[in-house]
């Protein structure tokens with residue numbers, strides 16, 4: 001198994017190209033199931049989760065072809081073709097590996113009239129049920145059965161009628177599943193209190209490019225008029241706002257300056273506001289945002305919320321940065337329970353963090369010290385990388401497979417801005 005080794009204490013300076021967004025890619029890939037035409041997606045990040053999603057689609061009968069990538073280039077293009085759907089069953093061994101596999105449920109149901117998907121089971125950052133996915137599909141007219149760890153959804157007479165659903169809690173994944181099911185329904189569907197994350201906008205834009213009819217894109221009220229069929233498209237995945245935010249924190253925690261090339265400010269206002277409140281200087285240019293430290297980091301009070309609020313996927317990285325701020329910071333996690341798993345590991349590096357239920361108090365300290373650490377989820381792993389970049393001495397982050405799920409060529413990007421970081425094989 002690999003680990004990432006860091007010699008901390010280097011000030012980072014330079015440019016980091018921002019990759020395509022993992023969470024957008026995972027919602028765009030299942031759209032291949034909605035058409036018998038070819039779908040080409042560009043700017044797909046080279047990540048383990050994207051590969052796993054491709055394998056899942058292959059099992060369902062979708063052919064995938066990856067275009068050659070030139071050395072040193074990030075991202076790649078993939079052409080997906082679901083001429084026929086060979087199987088409508090997403091098995092446990094795929095869904096267990098990657099929760100986002102549940103996103104084949106809506107499109108498969110819409111195209112084939114039925115879909116059987118394994119229940120994802122527990123997850124490191126909380127229970128993460130799929131009840132809202134199922135309720136939304138039921139309101140669009142699906143019949144849902146649960147048996148032997150699987151959910152089977154069926155459209156009466158082979159096609160969903162469409163319908164209205166009001167989400168009791170904002171859910172990104174459930175909004176995506178409902179959208180992909182509604183685009184091929186017989187009639188009109190309305191989604192109220194829908195998620196407004198930029199990745200949802202990216203999904204809507206692709207569906208429209210494929211011939212879908214969606215009103216209210218970017219708002220919490222989406223109206224979808226079902227169409228008879230969708231056609232192929234050639235579409236580029238949006239830049240990753242969480243990757244960009246994570247490298248912005250790398251500039252902050254190392255007292256450095258990083259130009260996030262390709263980052264889109266409108267997708268990450270809450271993160272940018274928080275960085276500015278921390279005392280970082282932000283310079284906006286045509287193709288990105290430059291984030292530079294300017295003296296001591298200031299403490300903050302932050303609460304996670306659905307978009308346009310502060311993203312839960314940025315909480316761990318900010319905690320690492322705020323552990324070196326000049327004073328006490330307060331964080332509140334309102335989206336997922338159990339999303340403070342990085343805290344015991346950060347403490348082993350010297351961070352002073354108290355947890356009270358869903359709140360955390362971070363007492364800023366002078367310095368962190370390197371250690372061997374491991375994390376149990378993707379963003380938690382990134383917070384340990386950030387801590388390691390600033391820490392005195394050597395840090396080794398174990399269980400790198402978490403990072404490989406969400407950060408394209410992390411060690412290359414950080415080395416290019418001056419970090420001493422390498423991947424080591426631990427045998």
Ligand code: UD1
Pocket residue numbers: 023024026100126127128129130131132133134169170171172173174199312313335336337
């Ligand atoms: C997506 C992102 C994840 C991000 C999260 C919140 C992907 C692949 N993942 O996850 O990185 O952290 O949005 O921005 O895009 N809930 C239910 N029932 C459901 C669905 C969700 O109770 O059926 C709850 C969840 O437990 C959580 C909240 O709703 O408390 C929000 O979850 P949701 O937005 O659905 O997250 P994901 O789509 O899984």
